[in-house]
Amino acid sequence: MLRTIQNMSASIRGKPVKLALKIPFLYFLVILLSVAFSYVVFNQISTHSAQNNMNEASLQTLTSIQTNVDFMVENVNNYSKMIFSDENLQNLLRQGNVYANLPTQSKVSLYLYNLMQAVPMIDSVYIFDNSGNLFSIGTQQSPTFTRANVQDAQWYSQVVSEQGKYILKLNGSGAFTESAEQNFVSFIRLIRDIDDTSTLGVLVINIKGEAFVKAYANLPNPSALPFAILDERNQIIAAHATDEVPFALFEQLLASDDLEIKPALQQTNAGFLPLESGSQSYTASFLTGGSNKWTFLSITPHNVVRTVNKSLVLLALALLIINGAVFFVTSFMISRSIIQPIHRLLRAMTKSKSGRFQKVPATRSSYEFQQLFNGYNNMIEQIDQLLKRIIEEQHTIRKAELNTLQAQIKPHFLYNTLDSITSLALSGLNDQVCDMLEALGGYYRASVSKGRDIITVGEEIEMVRNYLKIQKARYRDIFEAVYDVDESCCAIRIPKLVLQPLVENSLYHGIRSYGTKGTIRIRARRSGGMLTISVADDGMGMSEEEVARIIGSERDGQIQSFGLWGTLERLRIFYDDRSHFKIDSEPGKGTAITLFIPIGDGDEA
Known part of the structure; x- marks a missing residue:
């Protein structure tokens, strides 16, 4: 673990970390964060669920308590009906005074005392008559007769408005002087005559507070x-x-x-x-x-709630830790199966740094690694072939560049042109001097072309025109130039100095060597996606063996045709073997060289 932390520290400082350590470490972080997040979420959810369950349970318990209390109050209501239905109490209250008949009072007292003994939740009973008298009896007090006007009680108007229904008041709303330390609830209702329902008085039954707790x-x-x-x-x-x-x-x-x-x-x-x-x-x-x-x-x-929920959360945490440990161990096994093939590939790639390209046997452990190794092996094979091709093309490019440079600036062409200009100047032919200088400047401007390697066909034709204009001044009666160029071809871009070497070959090796006046024909056409350019003369011509010999000698570095093979090779390399050429030549009838150049989407100006 310490080594893993050290390696991760090295990664922080910018050093790469081995994948064999990085994968398990990342798995460990993911597991740790997942367990922590799952624990927090599960704890919140379970706590909320436990709280809801406890709330529902509390509400159900309160509902049961309410039902028991209502049932208890209803029992007291039934006892109240039994009390004011007592014949002795009815007779006593009909006389309007609870003191009117002592024997009847004794019977009522005995009846109430026996009722309270049978029903422990009743603490005391108060009976108010309509004459301002009060009769009371309790479990802790003897029957008492006092003067008390019931109309002075705070609840009197309310109990009258209920028209015989009972009301409940905590501690009688202060109407009684109970000495009990605990609260009691006063059950209050009117006493009516059972014969004519007239009001005879008020009945108060004080219920012990502890009776409600026992509900x-x-x-x-x-x-x-x-x-x-x-x-x-x-x-x-x-x-x-x-x-x-x-x-x-x-x-x-x-x-x-x-x-x-x-x-x-x-x-x-x-x-x-x-x-x-x-x-x-x-x-x-x-x-x-x-x-x-x-x-x-x-x-x-x-x-x-947290105490109730704690055991469940701890159990869930233990399960998460166990699952995380299993997942972490499994990650080592998975990473090992992934890292081993990668190490084999890395060893092969390390050897390739020194130029030893070695193929790796494809593994069959997984489809992806098999495709990766096959792709690597194919890449190694293609790189080997590409290196050989690059070496060959580098030689070709060097020759082509040399030929291009020679075609751009040929000292003997410049010296001869300047000699011709000098002769014309000494002869006083100033107009021809100006034409020669203008043609020479145009030729070299087009040849240099501001450092561009790609110019349009129109610019290439203009450079050939200037070149032949200079040569025409030097060799007046040797050749004629005929141009047959389609206007649609002038905007097509091609590599610089493609036509000039071919025209030069036609002039020097075709017409001048033949010794008679000839014609150089320059033709450009486009057909479909190809540009066709031909340079033809009616000079000496060559046999097939001579054409093969000239191209072969230039390929071997013996320059004889002033850049013919170099020009063709430049086109082949530039257009990735999509360009080709044709040489038609016959001794005594002349030579025609035709170039076939592909036209791409961005090849038109």
Whole structure:
């Protein structure tokens, strides 16, 4: 591992790293990043899923608690019906005063006491008559008769408006002086005459607060869920606290004006709400509604969710690490099968640096390497052939360049032309001197052509015209020049000094050697994609053996025809063997050399 890090450090400093180390190292980085990313993503997803599951479970538990509480309240409602349906209580209240008949009072007291003994959740019972009297009895107090005007109670108008339906008030809204430390819920309803439904008084049944906490005692794992029951004013009726969520936290969250829990309770009947208290995060699940308009609230700390989710995340991380290790080991095996054939190829390529081109036996381990080795072997073979061809062409190019240079600037041609100009000047033929100088300048301007190696056919013809114009001044009665050039050919680009060597050969070796006046014909045509240029004379001519001998002697470096073979070879190399030529010659009838040059898309000016 240390060596791998050192090699990667060398790569950072600009040195290449072996592929055998680079591939496993990159695999390791990919695996490491993949495991880390997968762990983060899976942790987020699983945490979110666990939070949702816990929220749903909390909501289901709250629903069960709400159902149990509603059932308990409905039982109290049934007990209330039993109480105000009691004949003794009805008779006593019909008299308008609960003090009217002591024996009847005793019977009512005994009945209520026995009911509270049978129903432990009832803490006390209060009966108000219409005369401002109060009769009360409780589990911790004896029957008591006091003066109390029920109309002074805060809830009186509400219970009257309900027309016999019950209402629930936390701690009786302060109408009673209970000494119990815990909260209680007052079940309040009108007492009506069972005969004519007239109002006889008000019945109050105080339910112990702890009875509501016990409403979820029969649920699975009842001690795990911290919850609170809130009245319509979001006051805590009863609460079940845990070590993670103490009772004080419920009071703190409900008392704070900065939290959104109160608005959320008013906007929807059920939902979830994230909360913050200090450095701890919580999720509140709430359920509200029903005839009582009570709210059932549970608070779950996020660390509980993380604890539940921790084992699952660790298991997933272990699986990711195991899979990553297997993948990493496999990467070594895969990289080895790839690197070995590459090393064989690199060894062969290293030997080629010293000029030893060695083929590599093709491997059959994979189709790609087999094609690579076959391609390399074909390349080696082609390079070997190309080197031989380049060496041969270099010799040809050197000869052709030498011939071109000789054709461009021939000292004897320049000296002879200047001698002719001098003679004309001494003879006083100034007009001819000017024509000769103009032709000589035009010839050399075209020959140099601003350093260009490629000129148009029109420029090449103009250079030949100037050349023959000079030669005409020197040899007045030896030759005539005839030009038959198609205008469409003048814009075609060709290598410089293609025609001049051929025209020179026709003049010196064809006509002048023959000793009689002759004609040089220069013709240019285009046909399809080929340019056809011919230079013909009616001079001495040659036999086939002489043509072969002249070309062969120039190929061997013995210049006799002033650049014929060099010109042909220049065209062959320039056009990649796509150009060709034809020589028609017959002794005593002259010689015609025809060039066939391909025309490309960019060969026209």
